[in-house]
Amino acid sequence: MHSHHSHSGEYVLHAKDNLDDIVNLAIERGFTTYCLTEHIPRNNDQDFYPEEKHLKVQDLFDNFEKFYHHARRLQKQHKTEITLLVGFESDYIRADFKQLIQQIRDKYAFDMFVGSIHHVKEVPIDFDITHWVEAMNRCGGTPRQLYATYFDDQYEMLKDLRPPVVGHFDLIRLFSIDDSEKPISQWPEVLERVNRNLDFIVSYGGLIELNSAAIRKGWKEPYPREDICKIIIEKGGRFALSDDSHGLAQIGLNFHKVLDQVIKLGINKLYYLDLDDGKTVVREENVADIILAPFWTQYREI
Numbered sequence: 001m002h003s004h005h006s007h008s009g010e011y012v013l014h015a016k017d018n019l020d021d022i023v024n025l026a027i028e029r030g031f032t033t034y035c036l037t038e039h040i041p042r043n044n045d046q047d048f049y050p051e052e053k054h055l056k057v058q059d060l061f062d063n064f065e066k067f068y069h070h071a072r073r074l075q076k077q078h079k080t081e082i083t084l085l086v087g088f089e090s091d092y093i094r095a096d097f098k099q100l101i102q103q104i105r106d107k108y109a110f111d112m113f114v115g116s117i118h119h120v121k122e123v124p125i126d127f128d129i130t131h132w133v134e135a136m137n138r139c140g141g142t143p144r145q146l147y148a149t150y151f152d153d154q155y156e157m158l159k160d161l162r163p164p165v166v167g168h169f170d171l172i173r174l175f176s177i178d179d180s181e182k183p184i185s186q187w188p189e190v191l192e193r194v195n196r197n198l199d200f201i202v203s204y205g206g207l208i209e210l211n212s213a214a215i216r217k218g219w220k221e222p223y224p225r226e227d228i229c230k231i232i233i234e235k236g237g238r239f240a241l242s243d244d245s246h247g248l249a250q251i252g253l254n255f256h257k258v259l260d261q262v263i264k265l266g267i268n269k270l271y272y273l274d275l276d277d278g279k280t281v282v283r284e285e286n287v288a289d290i291i292l293a294p295f296w297t298q299y300r301e302i
Contacts, residue, residue: 001295002033002272003252004165004209005089005114005242011038011067013051016247019067023074027082029252030295033272035085035165035242036071037114040064043100047093047119049127064088068108083275085111089167092157093119101161111280112273114209114242115163117154117171120146125172132175143179144187147172151193158197162204164273164280165240168211168223169197183227194228202237207271207282210262213244215254222258229265238271238282256299262287 003026009016019036026034041060042048048055068086075084087110090101105113118124121138124131125146136146150172158166173180185191201208211223219225224232232239241258245251262270269284 001031001293002241003031003243004035004240004273005037005167005211005244006035007038007246009247011063014049014246019070019074021248022251023078023084025248025251027078029298031082033083033085033274035087035112035273037087037089038064038067040088040090040101040104042091085273085275085280087112087114089114089116090161090163091118092153093122098160111275112164114165114167115157115161116167117150117157120150120153125150126174129175143176144190147187147190148193151190151197155193155197155200158200163206165207165209166201167209169208170224170228173225174217180225194231198232198235198237202235207238207240208232209240209242210258211242211244212254212258215257216250221261226265233265233267239267240271256296
C-alpha cells in the first residue's frame, strides 16, 4: 500500500504528532511506500495562517531545513521496513513561487513533490468558508468565476513545476457544497480549463492523487469528484493514492472508501512512486491484486 502526501505536527502547526511516530504507524498499518511531504516555507508573512502569526519567515525556512534532514534520517533508519520518499507539498500563491520552489529544489535533493494550489487571489481557499467567500469575491463574486481562476492558477503551477504528483485536483470545490455536487460541466468555461489541465498532466506523465482527506472533510468520495475522475479515465490519466494525513489518526484513514470509489469507477490500475537505487521511478499495480492485500483487514477496526 502507498500514500504520496502527508504532514506532521512537528513541522506544520495545523497538523498533529511527530514524524517518528507517523512513520512507525505507517509501517504498522502496512504501508510499503509512504511519502513525507511537508509544506514549503512561504516567503512573505502576509501568507501566514492565523496559528503562524507569532513566527517570522526565517522560522519557516529553519523548520523546513530540520524537516528535510529528519526525513532523510528516517528514510535510512527504516529502509528495510518501508520505502520513504522525501518530498514537499508546494504552495503557489503568486508568480514568484516558481523561483522560490526552484531555489528549494536546488538546495535539497528531493525524491518527489506534490504540486498543489491552496490560494486564489492570495486568499486560502481550504481554510474556512469565510476565506473561500473572500477569494470568490475577489474573482468577481460567483463560484464559476472562482473555479475558473483556480484552474487557471493550477495550470500555471503545472506548467512551471510539472509536479510528479498533482495534489487534490479539485480542492476549490470543498466549501462550495451545492455547486461541487453538480457536474463540472455545468460551466463550459470551467470544464474547458479542467480538460486543458488534465491534458497537460497526462502529457508529461504526472500522477493524480485520489486523496482521501475529502472524505474526512465531509465528502462521500475522495478528491477529485467522480465527474472529473471519469474525464481522467477517458484521457488515460494515472491515479495514485494519498491520505493527506495531518497526524496519526489520519494515516490510511478512509482508504477503504477510496477503494470502493476505485472499484465503482472501473479503475484497473493504480500507480505509485518507488525508489530504484536512489532514483525515483513510477510503478503500476493491478487493482485486482490490491484488493487482495491484507492491508484492508484493519478497516474492520479503524
